[in-house]
Amino acid sequence: MFIGAVKWFDNNKGFGTLALPSGEELFVHIRRFKVPPEHIIQPGEVIVGDKKPDPKRSGYLAQNCRILKRPEDWKFVISLLDKEHTVLLPDSHGREQKHNLTSLTARQLLRTQPREHIVAMLTANFDVHFDSSIFISYAELIDKSITGVFEKETAYDILSKVFEYFGKHVSHQILFRVWKESMFRYIGYPAEGDYEIPELVFNLNATEINCEDLARINTYSFGKSFCTDFVNALFEDIETMDKKDIEPLLPYIEFLENEDSIEKIQTLLQE
Numbered sequence: 001m002f003i004g005a006v007k008w009f010d011n012n013k014g015f016g017t018l019a020l021p022s023g024e025e026l027f028v029h030i031r032r033f034k035v036p037p038e039h040i041i042q043p044g045e046v047i048v049g050d051k052k053p054d055p056k057r058s059g060y061l062a063q064n065c066r067i068l069k070r071p072e073d074w075k076f077v078i079s080l081l082d083k084e085h086t087v088l089l090p091d092s093h094g095r096e097q098k099h100n101l102t103s104l105t106a107r108q109l110l111r112t113q114p115r116e117h118i119v120a121m122l123t124a125n126f127d128v129h130f131d132s133s134i135f136i137s138y139a140e141l142i143d144k145s146i147t148g149v150f151e152k153e154t155a156y157d158i159l160s161k162v163f164e165y166f167g168k169h170v171s172h173q174i175l176f177r178v179w180k181e182s183m184f185r186y187i188g189y190p191a192e193g194d195y196e197i198p199e200l201v202f203n204l205n206a207t208e209i210n211c212e213d214l215a216r217i218n219t220y221s222f223g224k225s226f227c228t229d230f231v232n233a234l235f236e237d238i239e240t241m242d243k244k245d246i247e248p249l250l251p252y253i254e255f256l257e258n259e260d261s262i263e264k265i266q267t268l269l270q271e
Contacts, residue, residue: 002026002062003048003076005087005104009041018047018062021085021101026051028062037067044089046105048076068105069112071121077106078125081134081141106145118158123165132173139166139186164188176205180213196220206230211251218255231255235265243268 002020006028009016014030030036032049049065068076085101113121122142130138142162147155167188170178178187179197189195199222202209209217214230217223231252235241238261246268256262 001048002051003046003080003101003105005089005099005101006041006043006045006047007087007089008043011040016041019087019089021083021087023088024060026060026062027054028065032061032063033065033067035066041067044099044104046076046101046108068108071109071113071117071124073105073109074121075125077102077109077141078134078138080105081137082131102141103145106141107149110145110149115154115158119161119165122158122162126166127169128171130171130174132171132177135174135177136181136183136186139163139183143186160188172201172204176201176208180208194219199226202226214252214255227255228257232258232261235261238264241268 002018004018004020004026007017007019007025009028016028018026018028020026028047028049046068047062047065048068049062051060052063053059054061080102083102086098087101087104088096089099091097109121110118143159146158146162149155150158163186165188166174166186170187175187175197178184179195179201182192182194184195185192194216199220202217209230214227218227220226234249234252235256235258238246246265253262253265256265
C-alpha cells in the first residue's frame with residue numbers, strides 16, 4: 001500500500017500523477033479508483049492505494065485508489081506522526097515545494113467531516129496505550145491543523161473538547177511528558193504556567209528526571225522530600241564510587257543533605 005498526494009490531475013482526461021514520500025511518482029487513472037470521486041480532483045489531495053508494475057515502462061502504476069475522507073482514515077495521521085514524510089508539489093507558479101504529508105492528511109480529513117463528528121474522530125484512537133513519545137507531536141498537529149482549517153471560535157471549541165478528553169484519559173507516561181515540555185494546555189489545563197502533578201508520576205518516570213527537573217519539583221508540596229530521596233539514591237553507593245563516578249553527579253549535590261556523603265564527595269574530588 002502507498003500513501004501520497006496528487007501532483008497534478010487532468011479531470012477532463014481522467015489521469016494524472018501522484019507524489020510519494022519516497023520521491024517516486026505514480027501514474028493514476030480515474031478508472032483505478034475503487035469508487036469514482038464525486039468531486040474534481042485537486043492537487044494536494046491525499047490518496048492511498050496499491051502499486052502494480054507498469055507493463056509499458058519501468059516503474060509502477062496506482063490501483064485500488066481511494067481519497068482519504070472517512071473518520072477511520074485518521075489512523076493514517078497517527079501512523080505518519082513519527083515519520084518525516086514530505087512530498088513535492090507544484091505551487092501556483094509551477095515551482096515544486098515540500099509539503100508535510102501528515103499535515104496534508106490531517107487538514108483534508110478535517111475539511112471532509114461534519115463538524116459534530118470531529119472531536120470523536122480525533123479522540124477515537126487515544127487511550128492509555130497511546131504512544132507517549134508522539135503525544136506532544138500529536139497535540140501540536142491537532143492544534144495547528146484545527147486552527148488552520150476553522151475560524152477562531154470554532155477552533156477554540158473543538159480544541160477545548162479534545163484536550164479536555166486527553167486530560168481525562170492521560171497515562172502517567174504522557175502526563176510526565178507534558179510536564180517535561182510544559183505543554184499543560186494539551187491536557188485541558190486552563191492557562192499556561194507550571195503545575196504540580198502527582199508525586200507517583202515522578203516515581204514512575206524517575207529514570208528520565210534530571211537536575212533541572214529537580215529544581216522545578218523542589219517547589220512543589222512534596223518537592224523537598226522527593227528531591228532528598230532522589231539524590232540520596234544517586235549517591236547510595238558512594239563508598240564504592242571514585243572521582244569518575246562522582247563528576248557527572250555534581251549538579252545534584254545542592255539537593256544532598258547527608259553531611260557524611262558531602263564530605264566523602266569533597267574528599268574524592270581532591271584526590
